[in-house]
Amino acid sequence: MEPKKMSTTKMKKMKSEGIPISMITAYDYPSAKLAEEAGVDVILVGDSLGNVVQGQQSTLPVTLDEIIYHTKMVTRAVTEPFVVADMPFMTYHGSIDQSLQNIGRLMREGLCKAVKMEGGTEIAHTVEASVKAGVPVMGHIGLTPQSVYQIGGYKVQGKNSEQAKKLLEDAKALEQAGAFAIVLELVTDELSEQITKQLSIPTIGIGAGPHCDGQVLVFHDMLQYSSPLYPKKFVKTYANIGDSIRKGIAEYVNDVKSRSFPAAEHTFHAELEIAGHLYGGDKKDK
Numbered sequence: 001m002e003p004k005k006m007s008t009t010k011m012k013k014m015k016s017e018g019i020p021i022s023m024i025t026a027y028d029y030p031s032a033k034l035a036e037e038a039g040v041d042v043i044l045v046g047d048s049l050g051n052v053v054q055g056q057q058s059t060l061p062v063t064l065d066e067i068i069y070h071t072k073m074v075t076r077a078v079t080e081p082f083v084v085a086d087m088p089f090m091t092y093h094g095s096i097d098q099s100l101q102n103i104g105r106l107m108r109e110g111l112c113k114a115v116k117m118e119g120g121t122e123i124a125h126t127v128e129a130s131v132k133a134g135v136p137v138m139g140h141i142g143l144t145p146q147s148v149y150q151i152g153g154y155k156v157q158g159k160n161s162e163q164a165k166k167l168l169e170d171a172k173a174l175e176q177a178g179a180f181a182i183v184l185e186l187v188t189d190e191l192s193e194q195i196t197k198q199l200s201i202p203t204i205g206i207g208a209g210p211h212c213d214g215q216v217l218v219f220h221d222m223l224q225y226s227s228p229l230y231p232k233k234f235v236k237t238y239a240n241i242g243d244s245i246r247k248g249i250a251e252y253v254n255d256v257k258s259r260s261f262p263a264a265e266h267t268f269h270a271e272l273e274i275a276g277h278l279y280g281g282d283k284k285d286k
Contacts, residue, residue, distance in 0.1 A: 021214025024044070026044075028070065059089065131179070192209045
């Protein structure tokens with residue numbers, strides 16, 4: 001049977017039919033492979049790797065080369081999920097030509113199916129130019145981590161009428177520019193519902209309530225694969241692999257220290273005659 005590959009067309013159809021879209025971040029071959037086997041629709045190679053993989057304080061230090069490196073691993077692992085890769089900080093805010101060159105590198109070398117850009121009306125012209133060049137673009141509004149210092153921290157967006165109006169304008173501008181979907185991050189439930197109703201393209205929420213057309217979570221957050229762990233209200237824990245890994249490594253360390261590993265079942269032996277030659281145990285040769 002042929003793989004049921006996800007596409008932008010299928011995502012739009014899922015919205016019209018009320019079928020939620022599942023999206024998860026992944027940054028390497030094994031995590032992407034596991035996500036595909038679990039049935040996820042969309043994989044995002046997010047610049048959140050700066051936080052959860054590199055240990056950075058923000059996503060800003062992540063480079064285009066680093067995103068390409070991680071995207072290669074993810075696209076090598078999967079066939080069915082739709083792979084989207086983040087455009088890193090300041091790689092799509094210069095001239096249109098330079099932005100398209102950066103996007104082209106990510107698409108050609110990373111082999112992703114689409115790119116994601118943070119921002120609204122201010123980047124609509126770049127989104128439009130990218131779409132005209134044949135690149136599927138996913139938008140991202142609300143809390144935009146690349147602008148965290150400008151926003152003033154990791155705060156819920158859309159709490160007042162001014163913010164709500166701006167975010168609705170941003171969403172419509174991105175749709176008009178040709179974006180195939182929009183991530184809504186840390187946006188109030190009421191506003192997310194309104195944006196979702198007013199757009200013909202899917203919305204993917206993260207901390208944006210249940211009314212979005214889909215949801216996305218960070219791999220390391222939902223599986224508690226991090227240390228130290230920073231709990232987030234909008235994250236549901238589905239497994240605690242951090243504890244399992246820590247426990248497993250601790251048992252290994254104890255086994256090594258007590259010399260109970262490697263045991264006989266983990267050890268290889270040569271034939272006696274060969275062993276004798278190797279270690280001078282064969283008396284006939286003396």
